Amino acid sequence: MPDYDQEQSHFPVRAAMDRLSDGFMAMDRSWRLVYINPAASRLLEREPEEMIGRVVWDVVPSHLHSQFYEVFNRSMRDQTAMVLEYKDRYMEHWYQFHLYPGQDGLSVFFHDITVMKRLAQGAEQYFSTLFDQHPYGVCALNTEWELQRVNQSFASMTGYEPSELIGHKLGRFLPIPDGYPTGDSARTAAGEEIQHYPTIVRKDGSAANLECSFLPVIVGADIVAYFGICKDITDRIMTEKRLEESEQRYKSLSENAHDVVLYLSPDSIVEYVSPSVSRLLGYEQADWVGRHTRDIVKDIAVSEGPRRTAQCGASAHGTAVYQIKHRHGDILWCEITYKRIWNEQGELVRTVAVCRDISARRQAEEELRRSKDNFVLAQQIAGLGHFEWYLASGHREWSDETYRIFGYTREQFADAAEASRRIIHPEDLDMMEGMKERLLSRLSGDRRLSEKLEYEFRIRHGSGETRTIYAIARLLDDEDGRFVRIFGTVRDITGHKQTEELLRKSEKLKMAGQLAAGIAHEIRNPLTSLKGFSKLQRHATGEQADRYYQIMETEFTRIEMILDELLVLAKPNAACYKVWDVKLLAGEVAELLSSQAILNNVIIQMETGPDPCLVNCDKNQLKQVFMNVIKNAIEAMPGGGLLMVTTTVLREHVLVKVTDSGAGIPMEKMARLGEPFYTTKEKGTGLGLMVSLKIIEEHHGRMEFDSSPGRGTTVSIRLPAYQEETAFQQPS
Incomplete structure (x- = not known):
């Protein structure tokens, strides 16, 4: 070990040590400190003079003596470099010591590793969070491929709880990759990532496709553990399968499509064109592939129609x-639809275009436009408007002709519903509301009731006049049979009503003339007889006088009968309308005339259904009609026969039929039935049938005759059926 007490200029090593950021101290074999650099002084928070020459144990905190002595002593004894970490319990700082022994003593480098330790602790926490919260399934395994730790995603992927997985072999839940080393053999194996795509069976028995990556954890040269990351790709596999099937179908469609399909590169070069280009336009695929669309359009386009473009996210169409x-010269109308496709980076990768021959559609559209124009023109010429009412939304629409008929413009009303409320005559509002309810009531009723509904109403015309409108409305259904809207037509019949009134007055005058002529004829005959017999009566005596009186009394009775029937026509009694069952009324009349029928050897047979035939009517007037018709039928069979009376409910009408088996009525006489004083009977006046027709007309019904010589006569009486479900009075 160098002598650190020598002058610094003589020892460049010491100068280097003084500049170190790490702490450095040197001690001799007796553990006495011979040198401490400035960094060590700062880390130990003591001046060098306080420590040089002292035993290191005087510098180290007493609670660390045994730990430091053991490590320092072992390093010196074994002459082995060692590393020691120490945490200051008061300052919460970590220090790392590197010991390098020599023959003269021990050199120690040390530095503050608090930041590194905190980062390591943060990394551990981060790793734990990443492990547990990772959206993919993550597992940790030992070298025997036993599960040591799993996150919740992995557990959910298999359908088991984490406690059911940990400690068990991975192969129990999903196949271990083939040929991957386990146990002791893994310790010397090369650590390589392996991709694995197993199909597993979940706890509930369902199958799942996984994409797994297994990474070895290597310490030194040994594999000590494995980490696995698994992703459930069942949906992706299914999507890829569907995509592959879709691509196959699309390719098949492209190859067999009636339309021309093109794939264009980002610079509009044709990369593919379907074989239908030959059939549709007469070109071969090779004629277009590799060419710019601009050049193709220049060659084949005659004119260009309207364009429609739209931008949708990363694609446009x-x-x-x-x-x-x-190619052979014919001119076609073609519609070209295209869509541009970008990748995730926003780069255009392809344009798909479809060219379709719309010549037939253009022709149909032109014909439809022409038909619509003709329809509008026909409505204008005929003075016929139309309206629509959409039941779901309540929206109503009028045609232009409807506005013209009503004398208004579209700008005068916010919508047709508002217009309806404002222009209908106040006295007809309740009637119109009733017609609307009657029409809507058919929505849930018999579909046969969807037939048209006809009605008249008055409006306040834009000019200020009151005009009469005739309307026909009908419920319309969709393809599923559900009623979705009401469609109707309107016509101004004010002039028609005025003409009708004039004709009615004219008809009354004509009828009055016919009645006057009939009265003159019918009364003149009995008066002539009376005049003659009154002269004879002057000279008659005895039985002859009595006989003349009887003849004169008969003629007076005939005049009285004629006048009575005329009074019924001229001043009928006030009608009293109530709801009655027509089959019961007809039965009562048949019962009343049964005696006369028996005398004429006629059998009356009633045929009625179980349902009531309700009609809002005047009971006595209808009885008078039935009396007249049934009596005529009995008298038409002087030799006897069968008389059938049937009653039936048909949709919105009640039908009463009276059929005899008499001689029938010739065709030339049928046309005059109902005329005053025209009769097919020897002693009839013709007024009874006329009165009956008038009664049926006042009940908004109609009477029809079907007869021919040799097969009898049928009289059919149709009356409006009573619609509301209310109690009705039985005839007494």
């Missing part, structure tokens, strides 16, 4: 329409 010239 768009559509362009071109008139394209086929």
Whole structure:
């Protein structure tokens, strides 16, 4: 050992020691300090003069004497360099001592390792946190591949709890990589990472695909442990499988597609074109591959239509329409749709384009546009508007012609619903609300009730007039059969109603003339008889006079009957409408006429269903109609026969049929049925049928006749069925 007491200028080594940042001290074989550099003085917080020449144990804290003496002594005895770490219990500082023995004594280098120790402790905590919180499954194994530690991700991946895994062989839960060394053989093996892709069976029996990396932990030249990192790639495997299948399908579609599919490089060079380019445009694949799209478009494009582009995140797509010239000269309309694809770095990697022949679609669109224009023009010419009401949203729309019919513009109303509320005549609002409820009530009812609904209402026209509108509405369904909207048409029938009123007045005058002529004819005959027999009566006596009186009384009775029926037509009694069961009314009349039927050898047979045939009607008026029709049928069979009376409910109507087996009515006479004083009976007036027709018309029904000579006559009476489910009164 050098003599550190010599002058510094004579010993360059000492000058170097004085400049060291680490502490350095030298002692002789008697453990006396012979040199301490400034750094050691600072670390020990004592001046060199206080320590030089003193035994080292006087400098070292007493509680460390035994530890330091053992290490120092062993280093000197064995002449071996050693390392010692010491923590100052008061200052919370760590120091590391490096001992180098020599023949003359011991040299000690030491430095403060507190920061390094704290970093190491932080690293351990960081490692533990990283291990436990890592999103992948992490495990630590010994050289026998026994699990020593696992994080929760690894446990969840296998379906076991950590306590069920630790201490067990890895192979119990997932296969150990083939050929990987274990036990003592691992201690001398080269430490290499191995990738492993096992399929495991979880605790619940389900399968999972894992991607595992096993790393050896090497100390010196030996493998002392393994770390494993596993990732569940089941979803990725499935995705890759689906992607592969998708790519295969897409390739197959591209090869067999009706449209032309192109792959373009980032600089718009055609890398691939599907074989359909030959069929669609007459070109071979080789004609386009390797060419710039600009040059291809220049060769084949005749004109360009509208473009549509959109930017979506890292990709963009768009559509362009071109008139394209086929290689053989035909002109086609083609729609080219493209999509640009970027990678994660934002670099354009490919453009996929699809070219589709839309010539037929363009033609269909043109025809549709022309059809729509014709439809609008036809509505304008016919004065017919239309409306739509979407049930889900409540949105309503009117056509331009509807606004014109109502005398308003779209700008005058926020929407059609507001317009409806403002322009309908106040007196018709309740009626319109009832029609709406009636139409909507069919949503959950019989689908057969989706037939059109016709109604009239009045509006306040934009000009200030009150006008009459005729509307037809119908429920429309979608492909699933659900009612989704109401569609209807409107027409201004104000002029028609005025003309109809004029015709009605004209018809009344005509009817009055017919009645006057009929009255004159029907009454003139009995009056002529009365006039003649009154002259004869002057000279008649006895039985002859009585017979003349009887004849005159008969003629008076006929005049009285004619006048009674005329009074029914002229001043009918006030109707009293209630809900009645028509089949019961018809049955009562049939029962009332059964005696007359028996006298005429006629059998009346009633056929009615189990359901009531409810009608809102005047009971007495309908009985009068049934009486007239059934009586006529009995009289049409003087030789007897079968008379059938049937009642049926058909959708929104009640149908009553009266069928006889008489001689029938010739076609030329059928057209005049219902005319005043026209009758097919010898002693009839023709007014009974006219009165019946008038009653049925007032009940918003209709009466029809079906007859031909030799097969009898059927009278069909249709009346509106009562819709609401309310109690009804039975006829008494």
